Amino acid sequence: MNLFYAPGIIGETYTLDEVESKHAVQVLRLKEGDEIILLNGTGIIYTASVVKAHHKKCEVSILASKVMPERNCKLHIAVAPTKNNDRFEWFLEKATEIGVSSVTPVICDRSERRATNHERFDKVIIAAMKQSMHAFKPVLNLQTDFRQFILNSAPGFIAHCMDTPKMPLKQCNFDPKGVSVLIGPEGDFTAEEVAFAVQNGWTPVSLGSSRLRTETAALVAVHTVNLMMDNS
Numbered sequence: 347m348n349l350f351y352a353p354g355i356i357g358e359t360y361t362l363d364e365v366e367s368k369h370a371v372q373v374l375r376l377k378e379g380d381e382i383i384l385l386n387g388t389g390i391i392y393t394a395s396v397v398k399a400h401h402k403k404c405e406v407s408i409l410a411s412k413v414m415p416e417r418n419c420k421l422h423i424a425v426a427p428t429k430n431n432d433r434f435e436w437f438l439e440k441a442t443e444i445g446v447s448s449v450t451p452v453i454c455d456r457s458e459r460r461a462t463n464h465e466r467f468d469k470v471i472i473a474a475m476k477q478s479m480h481a482f483k484p485v486l487n488l489q490t491d492f493r494q495f496i497l498n499s500a501p502g503f504i505a506h507c508m509d510t511p512k513m514p515l516k517q518c519n520f521d522p523k524g525v526s527v528l529i530g531p532e533g534d535f536t537a538e539e540v541a542f543a544v545q546n547g548w549t550p551v552s553l554g555s556s557r558l559r560t561e562t563a564a565l566v567a568v569h570t571v572n573l574m575m576d577n578s
Contacts, residue, residue: 348374349476351483352384355392358408360384367404370396382406385476387483389414414481417445419522419575422502424450424495425564426531429458435470437561441568442474442484451489456533462489492539495528501547502526505567507534507557512550515570522575527551527567532560 350366362370370376376396384392384406391412398405423446428434438449449471451462468486475483490498503515505527515527528548530539544550553566 347381347383348376349383349385349479351387351472351476352392353387353483355384355386355390355408359397360392360394360406360408362404362406364402368401370404371399371401376404381409383479384408385479385481385483387472387475387481389416389481391479391481417447417482419520419571420447420524421445421568421571422448422450422524422526423529423564423568424452424499424502424526425529426454426457426560427451427459427462427489428560429532431459431463431466433559433561434462435467437564438467438470438486439474440565442471442480443478444565444568445480445572446484446568447482448485448487450487450495452492452495452528453489454492454531455536455539457531464488492535493542496543496546496548499526500524501549502528503551504528504530504535504540504543504548505551505553505563506530506540508537508540510540510550512552515551515553515567516574518549518551518574520571520575525571525575527564527571529560529564529567 352360377399378396380396382394384394392408393410394406394408397407453460471484553563
């Protein structure tokens with residue numbers, strides 16, 4: 347059955363936005379009476395029926411709803427945007443499929459990309475949410491400066507490649523109420539950035555012996571936290 351993103355459902359009817367309406371009517375050729383699935387992004391999956399197949403304002407009637415359980419862990423990944431947008435979008439897609447609660451693009455001293463397309467990235471997340479049929483849409487926060495992020499966030503884990511004491515992420519204890527992992531740019535965090543994070547309560551961690559690309563490191567962090575929480 348076809349899936350659509352439908353935030354803010356209230357009552358027994360809903361009108362898909364123009365993008366979803368066009369996809370439903372012009373691409374999928376849905377007609378009155380066809381049943382679809384709606385995801386509101388906050389934990390509810392709806393079964394609905396098309397009542398007006400309009401390519402800009404497709405109206406549906408809600409037939410049933412199911413409340414899905416929340417994830418085992420609220421995972422927040424803060425990561426420096428990659429120079430190549432495709433690689434960052436790949437991370438957003440795969441992280442959404444595996445399971446992440448929120449993502450924050452963080453601009454660091456060595457960041458090669460200092461501007462992000464929030465709308466484009468959010469569309470990637472929505473597409474991945476629908477493809478994997480996740481009931482909860484990850485929150486994409488606006489990009490922020492590294493030091494502002496550290497000062498405004500609860501302490502978490504900062505992964506870096508410098509030869510200084512740190513413990514493997516897979517051996518850390520995670521609070522299911524909220525886990526944050528910070529991943530740096532290609533070229534890593536500066537020593538000053540790591541020191542600033544540690545001074546503000548962040549724990550240095552390692553993701554393994556290999557030197558990973560930014561998007562790979564971020565995905566490894568997502569997988570590691572999910573695996574550990576699922577097995578706890």
